[in-house]
Amino acid sequence: MKTTYRAMQISSPGILELVERPTPQPGHGEVLIEVEACGICGADAADIEDADPTLQPPRVPGHEVVGRIVALGTGVASIWKMGQRVRIGRLAGHCNECVPCRRGRFELCLNQSSVGADCDGGYAEMMLARSTGLVSIPDDLAAESAAPILCAGLATFNALKKSGAQAGDTVVILGVGGLGHMALQYARKMGYLVVAVGRGSDIAEDALALGAHHYIDTRQEDAAAKLQAMGGAQVIVSTISHAEAVAALMKSLAPQGRLVVLGVDKDPLPVSRGHLVIGERSVMGSLTGTPYDNERALNFSVLADVRPLIETMPLERANEAYQRMKSGDVKFRMVLIMDRSRKSA
Ligand SMILES: [Zn+2]
Ligand SMILES: [Zn+2]
Numbered sequence: 001m002k003t004t005y006r007a008m009q010i011s012s013p014g015i016l017e018l019v020e021r022p023t024p025q026p027g028h029g030e031v032l033i034e035v036e037a038c039g040i041c042g043a044d045a046a047d048i049e050d051a052d053p054t055l056q057p058p059r060v061p062g063h064e065v066v067g068r069i070v071a072l073g074t075g076v077a078s079i080w081k082m083g084q085r086v087r088i089g090r091l092a093g094h095c096n097e098c099v100p101c102r103r104g105r106f107e108l109c110l111n112q113s114s115v116g117a118d119c120d121g122g123y124a125e126m127m128l129a130r131s132t133g134l135v136s137i138p139d140d141l142a143a144e145s146a147a148p149i150l151c152a153g154l155a156t157f158n159a160l161k162k163s164g165a166q167a168g169d170t171v172v173i174l175g176v177g178g179l180g181h182m183a184l185q186y187a188r189k190m191g192y193l194v195v196a197v198g199r200g201s202d203i204a205e206d207a208l209a210l211g212a213h214h215y216i217d218t219r220q221e222d223a224a225a226k227l228q229a230m231g232g233a234q235v236i237v238s239t240i241s242h243a244e245a246v247a248a249l250m251k252s253l254a255p256q257g258r259l260v261v262l263g264v265d266k267d268p269l270p271v272s273r274g275h276l277v278i279g280e281r282s283v284m285g286s287l288t289g290t291p292y293d294n295e296r297a298l299n300f301s302v303l304a305d306v307r308p309l310i311e312t313m314p315l316e317r318a319n320e321a322y323q324r325m326k327s328g329d330v331k332f333r334m335v336l337i338m339d340r341s342r343k344s345a
Pocket of ligand 1 (some may be wrong): 042043090151152
């Protein structure tokens with residue numbers, strides 16, 4: 001194995017720099033992963049812009065990581081082998097000791113870091129990972145396709161499963177971006193009547209091609225009124241951060257309908273309590289999920305032929321790739337690819 005590896009670390013808030021670092025040894029319960037691909041998620045923006053400038057060495061962002069195990073630490077479960085293809089997502093691996101872990105709710109573990117925020121992530125040729133956070137990757141999935149499924153895919157797959165929607169129900173996907181373009185595909189394959197709600201007509205064709213039965217352009221139409229005329233939404237999955245747009249659409253929830261919130265920002269969500277109580281409507285948040293949930297999402301993606309639409313760039317162009325993600329122009333997910341010929345040298 002090479003004694004050094006290349007990484008894009010956060011040199012100052014908002015700026016990434018290419019560095020060469022010594023290859024680390026995995027500690028107890030850890031593995032070393034040779035990274036093949038790493039998706040650039042909307043959540044990376046907070047990690048990169050709000051990075052602690054005093055941290056040494058600076059943080060390496062990225063939490064949609066696919067690669068191979070190249071070194072095993074002590075105390076790693078025997079299911080993980082040298083050379084195995086794995087991924088690590090936002091949740092860095094659970095402790096197996098806290099109360100949520102003992103309840104089997106590993107995604108709620110109290111001693112779990114966020115990859116790319118509290119520990120180094122995958123904008124790098126190598127990364128250390130806690131083995132409890134690992135997910136096994138099916139061989140039929142290319143690394144660059146698997147990477148976004150691990151965060152955008154899992155988040156939306158689990159949100160739809162937790163939403164309580166039944167086959168044939170009207171499910172609204174609010175926002176047609178990195179998360180939304182996965183949610184539309186899953187929702188269609190799960191058998192719902194799928195309505196995409198977005199801003200502008202330029203995205204309509206994409207939304208329909210991805211699986212929406214209907215597209216509503218909020219610049220042209222009152223989306224809540226149109227959905228009410230269609231009988232109301234059983235579920236709204238919100239992938240956007242703009243609180244007022246989410247609140248406006250809530251009026252379209254059918255009795256016992258549910259709003260599932262994935263997109264976040266700092267603003268509170270204004271909700272009519274009467275609207276909740278009188279129709280027994282509810283609002284829930286949904287996190288990504290456990291490694292087991294992730295394997296389910298990956299397997300369903302293979303089974304139902306759901307794939308992210310991606311653009312790729314090499315690791316050393318991470319600044320440019322990150323800026324393109326922030327501009328909102330990427331269709332629909334930007335993925336960094338490592339130069340494998342370099343690593344095997
Ligand atoms: Zn993410
Ligand atoms: Zn725990």
